[in-house]
Amino acid sequence: MNVIETENLTKTYKRYKKREGIIGSIQGLWKREYEEKNAVNSVNLKIEEGEFIGLIGPNGAGKTTLIKMLTGIIAPTSGRIEVLGYYPNDLKNEFKEKYAVVMGQKSQLFFELTANDTLRLFKEIYGIPEAEYQERKQYFIELFGVEKLMNMQVRTLSLGERMKMELIAALLHNPQILFLDEPTIGLDAIASRQIRGFLKQVNQEKGTTIILTSHYMEDIKTLCGRCVVINHGSKIYDGRTEALFEKYQNSKKITAIFEQPVDGSRFLTDGLMLEDTPHKKVISVPKEKTYQVLQAIMEENPSDISVEEEEIGTVVERIYKGRSET
Ligand SMILES: Nc1ncnc2c1ncn2[C@@H]1O[C@H](COP(=O)(O)OP(=O)(O)OP(=O)(O)O)[C@@H](O)[C@H]1O
Ligand SMILES: [Mg+2]
Numbered sequence: 001m002n003v004i005e006t007e008n009l010t011k012t013y014k015r016y017k018k019r020e021g022i023i024g025s026i027q028g029l030w031k032r033e034y035e036e037k038n039a040v041n042s043v044n045l046k047i048e049e050g051e052f053i054g055l056i057g058p059n060g061a062g063k064t065t066l067i068k069m070l071t072g073i074i075a076p077t078s079g080r081i082e083v084l085g086y087y088p089n090d091l092k093n094e095f096k097e098k099y100a101v102v103m104g105q106k107s108q109l110f111f112e113l114t115a116n117d118t119l120r121l122f123k124e125i126y127g128i129p130e131a132e133y134q135e136r137k138q139y140f141i142e143l144f145g146v147e148k149l150m151n152m153q154v155r156t157l158s159l160g161e162r163m164k165m166e167l168i169a170a171l172l173h174n175p176q177i178l179f180l181d182e183p184t185i186g187l188d189a190i191a192s193r194q195i196r197g198f199l200k201q202v203n204q205e206k207g208t209t210i211i212l213t214s215h216y217m218e219d220i221k222t223l224c225g226r227c228v229v230i231n232h233g234s235k236i237y238d239g240r241t242e243a244l245f246e247k248y249q250n251s252k253k254i255t256a257i258f259e260q261p262v263d264g265s266r267f268l269t270d271g272l273m274l275e276d277t278p279h280k281k282v283i284s285v286p287k288e289k290t291y292q293v294l295q296a297i298m299e300e301n302p303s304d305i306s307v308e309e310e311e312i313g314t315v316v317e318r319i320y321k322g323r324s325e326t
Helices: 021-030 063-070 115-126 130-144 159-171 189-206 217-223 241-248 287-298 312-325
Strands: 002-017 033-048 052-056 078-083 099-103 177-181 209-213 226-231 234-240 251-257 272-277 280-286 304-309
Touching: 002 063, 002 209, 033 063, 033 209, 033 226, 033 234, 052 063, 052 189, 052 217, 063 078, 063 177, 063 209, 099 159, 115 130, 115 159, 130 159, 130 189, 159 189, 189 209, 189 217, 209 217, 217 241, 217 304, 217 312, 226 241, 226 312, 234 241, 234 312, 241 312, 251 287, 280 287, 287 304
Parallel strands: 052 209, 052 226, 099 177, 177 209
Antiparallel strands: 002 033, 002 078, 226 234, 251 280, 251 304, 272 280
16 A cells, blocks of 8 residues: 555645845835746656655755655645645645654754653543553653653753654654654764664664655665665655665775874775875775775784775666666
8 A cells, every 4th residue: 555655746845945145125116026946847756555755866856855744844836746635735644643754853842841741741642542652752761771761850951862762753743654864863873873773673673654855865675675875855765775786886985093094095006095194095986896995904904994885876876867867
C-alpha cells in the first residue's frame, strides 16, 4: 500500500525583490517586483508503508519544502499530493494524528517544562490513553537510556539529549509516518549513532514509514534502503541506496598523520592530494585503489589514519553531471 503519492508536485515561492537604496525602497512602494522560485519542480513520488527513505540533495535543493508539503505545513502550487489518503494542507485532525515531524533546526518541545511534563502534555494533545502512554514512554525511555533526564528542564538538555526527547515526543502517538528533517545536525558521533540505532528499531519493530533528510552519508547508508535525490527542485535519482553509491561514489578520502615528515608523492599512484603538509596528508583515491594506497601509507608508520566516504554533495554533483551528459 502506498502511504505517500505525489504527481507533478510543484511549489513556487514568490519572493519580493527589494531594489537597492532609499529610492529603490520608495519605488517599491507602488511597483513591487517579485522573483519566482521553483523550490520543488514536478516531483512524482510513491512511498510504500514501512519503507525507510533517504531524501538527499545539496543546500536549497527543495528537501524541506517537500517535507513541508507532505506534512501540510504549506500548500503546493500545483500537482497532486496524497498522504495516508489525505490532502495534507487540509490539516484534518485525523490526519495530524497519523504522522509526526521532527526538524533538527526547530524544536517542538516546551522549554520551561521538564522532559516528563513535556511528554505528558503531548499525551493530552493527542488524547493518548494512560496505559498506552505509560507503555510507549517506557519503551522509548529504555531504548534511549534517558531515565536520568526525565526530571530535567528541557531548556537544560544538551542538543543530543534534546533530540532524543524530540523523537520520543514525536513517536508517543504511534504515528504511521515519521518525517525527519536533519535530525542529526550538529550532533557528535555517539549521539548520532544512538539516534540511528533508535530509528532503525522503530522502523523495524513498529513498521513506521520513515522519510529522512540528512547531509551525513553515514545516516543515509546505514538506514535508508531507498534514496530519493533532488537537485534544483527536481528528482534526479530514485532507487536502491546501495546501487546509487556503487554507481556514483567513486572515491574514498584518506587522512594520515605522521610523526616524521613524509614525502607524499609516493602515495599518489592514482589519486588527488587534497592536503599536503610534511606531517599530514589528505588524499582522495579511487575506491578500488584504497587498499594499495593504505599499504604504502602504513609502510611510513603513520601515527593516525582514517578512511572516510565521499560527501553527499560530491555524489549528487556526479549524478547531476552524469544525467546532463547523457
Ligand atoms: N518561504 C520562502 N520564500 C521564498 N523562497 C523560499 C522559501 N523557503 C525556501 N525558499 C527557497 O526555496 C529553495 C528550496 O529551499 P529548501 O529549504 O526546501 O531547501 P533544502 O533542500 O531543505 O536545503 P537545506 O539542505 O539547506 O536545508 C531555496 O532556494 C530557498 O531559498
Ligand atoms: Mg532543509
